[in-house]
Amino acid sequence: MSLHRMSLRRFGLSILLAAMTAATTLVSLPAAAHGERATEPYIRTRTVHWYDVTWSSEKIGVNDKVTVEGKFHLFTDWPDAASKPELAFLSNASPGAVMTRVESYINDMPAQQSVRQLEIGRDYPFKMVMAGRVPGRWHLHPVLNVHGAGPIVGPGHWVEVTGSAADYKLPVTTMTGEVIDDLQHYGVARVQWWQAGYALLAVAWIVWWIRRPLIVPRWNAIRKGREDLLITRTDDRVAAGLLVLVLVVVIGGYRYTTQKYEYVVPLQAGSFKTKPLPQVPSLVAVEMKDATYDVPGRSLRLDVEITNQSESPMRLGEFTTANLRFLDKSLDVAVAGVDPSFPKDLVAGSSLKLSDSSPIAPGEKRTLRIEATDAAWEIERLVSFLTNVDSRVGGMLFFFDAKGQRHMAEVFGPIVPVFTQLQLAQSH
């Protein structure tokens, strides 16, 4: 067999293997979401509880702005397996850079940097202003990235961006008064030229050495005491020339940059600290006695002992966890608490079921069964807490007094799965 034919076959085999690799890696379906259901339920139900979240608009043009704001509560029963929020960063989850985050705040303080030492058990208001960049229909969430625990995603709402991506501009005026028409392309070509130049030098240096016999012949030369054959005078001259060239480029580039840009600010890598919202005295004490998840009934059942420590009768109006909201639909003030912009798919279709929905009198201690039933437990992939080593569940209860004032309380504890008779489940 001729060398030429062997080479052709090897070439053909290589092409075939390359095609197979491409088939398995390149032929893939586009992602329908961005992983908001992928986070473990123990993180979604027991770390950051987002509430009062609103979106200022459902439809914006390119360059127009949408504001996402609300509050988040850091849960007391924070799981041991997740790092505490010692360092966190407020961000947004959307499929790629389809929107630009132009402003962000935690407790009215600019949050372009990470925030440190957030206090567990406390609440923080947040706000993000996003500008439309790429036309399309995008799912927009607030996210708190907790160092060591990962991104903890808030509720997501579909926002449509209309117009043309070519019209997008991000103008900036620097401290020296220079106007940059569009920050998204500013300096990109210069960066690419520098990278290409250094890459060219690196490739030339590698080619200079690998064009000669490599490891084994060189090792043999060393074994035979002929190191003098490995590096020639020409190699020395090339190396010295390259060293001088690189240093000249670095020094020259530095001088040019400092002359052209006299005032520069380094990338800001620090963090800031902010206070939580003022702590409101808890007027409702809640203690979980028992919790079960009815697997076929898609129902979370909590037996809780509630003590009304206020001077007003209280009614339970809402249970919320992992961005899902279960409302007592017979309580108008609870239903009215759902902003029209809040995503409908995160509000349970059926009402929160209570064993006794009458107001809890001041000073009264009552044991209540709360049933939160919806297919969302499965669709949102929230029931794997049943197979976790730390099978616990947590959430927030929203009580309303006679004046319609809201009072929040945490509820948490261990949970076990049960299979009930379906007659009971079907009655929901």
Added chain:
Amino acid sequence: MHNRTGCSWRRSTLITCSAVLGLTLSQGAGAHGGLSVDDDMCKLRLGPFNMHFTGYQPEINGNREFCEDIPKVGNTIVVMDAIEPELREIPIEVRIIRDTGDESQLDAVTVVHLPPKIYVSGSVPLEYSFTTPGKFVGLVTAGAQGQYVSRFPFSVGIPPKRYGFYLLLLGVVVLGLGMYRYSGMKRQRQMAGQT
């Protein structure tokens, strides 16, 4: 001799590549009618909508879930969860019938029937105790006029044929054999070239 070696080499390469290709591209799970595994979730297609299909046999498998075929006879719970919110606003009817091949007398072959009902919670649960192994068909209808229909045949108590596992083993053996033949022939060619 030269041609025979070339043919063998070509054949073994082809077999090897076919085996590798078969292994790498065998990702799609088999589907039963309107049921399929999609996005890591067992889904029932109902016109433009989807439902999450989950089966349980709590007395036999605890809270272990299954999709499509029911592994054993006994008490079985099936829950279908609406993925799109629109499904919570239209009536859904569920019927499980014996797969006799004749559906002209539907009531006669029906073993479970949930009449049309709006499920606000989005979950449609049903429970039935299968006493004998066999083949059945699930019929799910949605919409005011029943315009969205999903039909999925399934078996009860019939162990699945695990061809996939044996095919995987066969693929690995064929892959090893192909590489062995290829390396042997390559060495022969090198020796022939040296002489």
